[in-house]
Amino acid sequence: MTEWTVHGRRQVYGSPWVELWLDDVDIPGVGRVDHHVLRMPKECAVTVVTDGEGRFLMLHRHRFITGRWAWELPAGWIEPGEAPATAAAREVEEETGWRPGAVEPLTGFDAMSGISTMHFHAFHATGATPTGGPVDRSEASRVEWLTEREVVGLLTAGEVADGASLAALSYFLGPHRLAAGRAGPSGK
Known part of the structure; x- marks a missing residue:
């Protein structure tokens, strides 16, 4: 070929x-x-945020384009000149009202490589401290810490419909965890 x-x-x-x-x-x-x-003039960052208790920080929101309510990870544009990890941390705080701790790269992926240049940088952030609520309240109807069992249930039930969230969570729960030799987000 x-x-x-x-x-x-x-x-x-x-x-x-x-x-x-x-x-x-x-x-x-x-x-x-x-x-x-x-x-797409800008690349994007998506972040899996976990705490020390095996929970994941997620948003529940409505997307008017698909007409669907679903769970998502914090994500957004990387501004010109901004480091992808900085953008990831900024988006987490703006959308959730939680300031992430350490932000480490997970993987990168092209969302629709057959028709689009949309590229995502996926990160894992550990720990987070509350900052008083989301800056942009239009991003989600709910911001919640969900257990791994709840997240896996949402994934298998099709309640995580956003491609970037689905890819980042699947990568984190699969290859990332296997490569690190861990059974769960807290090493259990």
Whole structure:
């Protein structure tokens, strides 16, 4: 298999949040086609926040685009010049009202690599101290510390619908934990 060749591109729409481009690509075995590409001007950070008691900090919110209530992790844009870990900590505090302790990288991933440049940096933050409530109250209807059993139940019931949250939690509970040789977030 060879790589696709891009012969040109033109912007169809642009804003500070999203751009839509039409790329003229040559697909081996198919030929030249116009391919839509969503370009995201900023990368994103998503954070799994755990405490020393095996609980996870999560948000419950409604997403008007999907018309669905679901549980999510704190996440948001990385501003120009901002370190991804700094953005992760900022987003946790703004969205939850909890200031995270140590913030360590987990993994990175492309959310929709077949059509979008959206890239996420996933982090694990340990410990958190309350700061008096979320700065942006529009982010969630509830902010709660949930046990690992509750989080796994939400994951298996489809109550974590956000792709970034699903990916970060799955990575944390699976490969991250296995690589560290731990059975649970507190090493139990």
